[in-house]
Each structure stands twice: as C-alpha cells, then as structure tokens.
Amino acid sequence: MLELPEVLTVSKQLKNHIVGKKISKVLPPSKVHKFCWYNGEPTEYNAAIKGSEVISVEGFGIFVEITFSNGYKLCLNDGVNVRLVPSNEKTKNFQLLIELEDDLVLVFTVAMYGGIFLHDGSYDNEYYLKSKQAISPFSKVFTEHYHKTFMESKPNLSAKAFLATQQRFPGVGNGVSQDILFEAGIHPKRKISTFSEADKDRLLEKIITVLNEMVQNGGRDTEKNIFGEKGSYKVRMSKNTMGLGCPKCGGEILKETYLGGSIYYCTQCQPLVKD
Known part of the structure; x- marks a missing residue:
C-alpha cells in the first residue's frame, strides 16, 4: 500500500x-x-x-x-x-x-x-x-501542527489511532506507524492520555526521523517502486520480521489484529502503560 x-x-x-x-x-x-x-x-x-x-x-x-x-x-x-x-x-x-x-x-x-x-x-x-492540504512531516510548521492535533484529539485514542486514522497525518498509515511507534518505545494500543511530555516529544521526533529514513532509502522493503524494485528501508516491525526477534532487545515480536489491521510490537520495548 x-x-x-x-x-x-x-x-x-x-x-x-x-x-x-x-x-x-x-x-x-x-x-x-x-x-x-x-x-x-x-x-x-x-x-x-x-x-x-x-x-x-x-x-x-x-x-x-x-x-x-x-x-x-x-x-x-x-x-x-x-x-x-x-x-x-x-x-x-x-x-x-x-x-x-x-x-x-x-x-x-x-x-x-x-x-x-x-x-x-x-x-x-x-x-x-x-x-x-496536509502539512508535510518535513515542513518547518509540522511541530506546531503535531502538538495542536494532539491537544485536539480525544484522550482515549490509542497511539495507533492517533497516528493512522481519520487522516490526522495523511500518508501515515498502519504500515509506517509500526516502526514509528517501535522506535518511540510506545505500544500501539497505549492511550495517548498516558503520554508524558517526553513521550509526546519522542513520538514527534520519530515521526520525522523514521519517515525521513524511509524516504531516503526509496521506501520500505515491503513495497515496490515503479520498476518493481523493493525499497531499501528495512522494516523493523512487520510480518517479515516476526520470527527474527526484537532488533533492540532480542525479545519476541507479537502480532495482533487491531483497528482493522495488524499491529506488531515488542512487549519489552513497548510496554502497554495503562491509566
């Protein structure tokens, strides 16, 4: 996709x-x-x-x-x-x-x-x-847009829902959000009401840096370009990496069906913090 x-x-x-x-x-x-x-x-x-x-x-x-x-x-x-x-x-x-x-x-x-x-x-x-009309994550005004969107979102939204639903950030879907949340150390099901200021800032940073890395590498290795070639960005969290273990701690990568798609996460690196 x-x-x-x-x-x-x-x-x-x-x-x-x-x-x-x-x-x-x-x-x-x-x-x-x-x-x-x-x-x-x-x-x-x-x-x-x-x-x-x-x-x-x-x-x-x-x-x-x-x-x-x-x-x-x-x-x-x-x-x-x-x-x-x-x-x-x-x-x-x-x-x-x-x-x-x-x-x-x-x-x-x-x-x-x-x-x-x-x-x-x-x-x-x-x-x-x-x-x-979307504001690009690589725009100078994206930080302001991100914080404004966060403040206007319902606190019971999950991290995945915040990133990948309702076109809050067009182009950020279920696929790229897996690695963004992994790098930010945030469980896909975690409610945004539990985020500290450090969590919010870290998520913002990872939206920008992970997407930039994907773009600089010609897309993800789970997708193909106009010549039928896979991108060079090696996805950390996907069906292709489930059996390889977490790239940070070596723990098991789990898969669940959630909000109309699959989520992948490490229970050690992405703990489910509850209210």
Whole structure:
C-alpha cells in the first residue's frame, strides 16, 4: 500500500522518467475490479488526455498525481500499483494502461482496492483534499501542527489511532506507524492520555526521523517502486520480521489484529502503560 515514503518515491521516479512525454493512447481496464474506482468512465480517459504531454508529477499524503498539458490530472491513491515498463513487457491484466511515446507504458493495477481518478482540477473527494492540504512531516510548521492535533484529539485514542486514522497525518498509515511507534518505545494500543511530555516529544521526533529514513532509502522493503524494485528501508516491525526477534532487545515480536489491521510490537520495548 502506498504510504508517504512510497508516494514520495514513486512521484519522484515518475517525474524523472515521464515528464515531457506525450500520451499515445489510454486503455481502459482489461479486467473489471469491483473495488477499483474511477472518476467518470475509464473508457473516456483516452479521449481526455490522448496527445497531451506530462508536465509534472506530485506526491502528497496517500496520492500520486500526474498533470497533463491540457489541464487534466490523473491521481492514484494508496491501493494502486503503478509500473513503468517497455511496451513489449506490458501485462495482460490491468485497471488502466497509458501508452507513452518511446515505447513505454504505465501500467496501473489494484490488488485489494484503489482509485484511479482523472479530473480537471475540480475533484473534491474528502481524502484527496485532506492529502492535498496536509502539512508535510518535513515542513518547518509540522511541530506546531503535531502538538495542536494532539491537544485536539480525544484522550482515549490509542497511539495507533492517533497516528493512522481519520487522516490526522495523511500518508501515515498502519504500515509506517509500526516502526514509528517501535522506535518511540510506545505500544500501539497505549492511550495517548498516558503520554508524558517526553513521550509526546519522542513520538514527534520519530515521526520525522523514521519517515525521513524511509524516504531516503526509496521506501520500505515491503513495497515496490515503479520498476518493481523493493525499497531499501528495512522494516523493523512487520510480518517479515516476526520470527527474527526484537532488533533492540532480542525479545519476541507479537502480532495482533487491531483497528482493522495488524499491529506488531515488542512487549519489552513497548510496554502497554495503562491509566
């Protein structure tokens, strides 16, 4: 799933490899996916952007957005995989395919769910707008935003809920929050009402430093970029590391289902402090 490190990685790669290229053709889904959503009919995408040129690519929150010379924009959200491949390597199954000049194609696929939205700048989806307006963790004003958000949040929220729900921090989802909370020494289920000032400051620090490390390493090793390559950031807390033991103390990493997803934590390094 695309979270902020992958969004920034994918948008940077697309910017470097497709800006300036013209659209030769857009193919609608080769296979219907009932949990892939579009803005209008995907069969109309070809008429809208064929012949136009890619002028920019931007990443924000959980969205990657491609802008074309005729004013249209194509945005994809966190459930969409995009690959840039030679035309002779394109897959038979896709949710959208864009043929570029120079015999390159962009292939968009969805595994579980996702959206590929073509719009003229008037797209007003709630999640899109929140991502577009989000304050980057790498911004100078993020510290103020973090403390303001913390103060306005219900005290019975868990650490995971605070970080990864309600789009408080677009792009910070269940995936990246695992390592953020691990590095901060905070249990995913711990109520934010139990946080000391030191806990709050440490969590803020780890949001910034862990996300930065993920971005600098081209995303997580549990996700792939536009060339199908895994990121170089080695995730500490995931299904791939459960049997390896805690990287800090060597203790057991536990897995639970919580708030619609899995959480991973070390009971020694991330104690569940209660009220």
